[in-house]
């Protein structure tokens with residue numbers, strides 16, 4: 001830095017301090033204590049409608065149906081303390097997520113008042129078959145109840161947007177603008193003006209998403225909230241957040257950087273780079289498992305210091321989805337440990353067709369179930385660890401080589417729970 005730049009910088013900082021920090025400090029105590037926010041829920045919804053209409057004007061938009069709608073229902077059902085639909089009991093509620101079919105970059109956003117939009121392109125990226133070097137948009141995984149890993153990817157995207165809503169980011173942003181307005185004491189209707197200011201700032205920036213993205217912190221918070229939302233649904237994994245970031249980066253590379261001008265997650269908006277966000281998910285998985293589940297920079301999974309599938313099925317380079325299965329499993333093991341259920345007595349095998357409608361009889365799902373108060377059946381499914389491609393209950397000699405490998409893989413996951421018990425006994 002040149003010396004002469006310093007006084008200029010100092011005065012700029014002083015002006016910024018007077019304009020923003022001091023008024024905010026002066027004004028905040030004047031906020032009515034009973035009201036959590038300056039804007040009412042109704043006002044928030046009105047601004048959301050305005051913003052939403054502007055965002056989708058001329059676009060081909062429809063309400064989410066089928067698998068995408070089911071994902072939203074599931075996230076709400078299992079996170080009902082933070083998320084809900086209009087039920088006459090709550091003042092603040094989510095609208096049905098809208099799907100924008102207009103060709104665009106993969107993205108999703110949350111307008112104020114619980115109005116979320118996911119672009120069809122984002123759904124494509126989240127559900128496509130992943131190959132090592134490219135995203136195949138024309139070959140997509142199903143989104144039925146048995147296709148829970150593809151659903152988990154879309155859930156990771158939606159959960160981030162619902163995180164903005166649950167964290168009240170727009171309301172907080174309006175509060176901040178409001179604080180400034182009140183300090184200058186020259187505005188008759190500061191609440192409206194504050195919301196207008198927040199809204200205008202977003203529109204003027206040429207990107208509606210800016211409204212809800214005033215800071216890196218709000219983004220990091222939405223990511224953190226989304227991991228809890230995912231973990232609360234048995235078949236969704238925190239690890240899927242890693243998968244969606246990887247897929248997005250792959251998509252950007254596949255466009256040769258051409259899409260970077262409107263690659264909204266990382267370029268225009270102040271989101272952290274995908275690498276940073278991926279590392280935060282890995283750190284979170286490690287934290288909730290009390291350090292027992294770790295993923296390295298290549299997403300190699302270690303449980304209790306033991307490398308899982310270091311040379312096996314999941315780590316096969318030619319298995320396109322091996323990395324995604326590994327991070328899914330990592331998130332689910334961590335979630336199981338968080339609930340103190342990572343023990344052999346809680347593991348249970350189900351035929352995929354018994355696990356979910358549309359499932360196959362020749363695939364086996366490993367679940368963690370809580371049998372409390374139940375003497376038969378599989379109990380309440382708490383977490384799904386994975387689907388393994390062999391028919392449960394079939395003699396080994398009748399299995400193909402691939403099926404035997406899948407069974408061995410399942411056994412290896414199961415054995416992880418025994419390792420810990422053996423160590424505790426020793």
Ligand SMILES: [Zn+2]
Nearest residue numbers: 160164219222
């Ligand atoms: Zn965001």
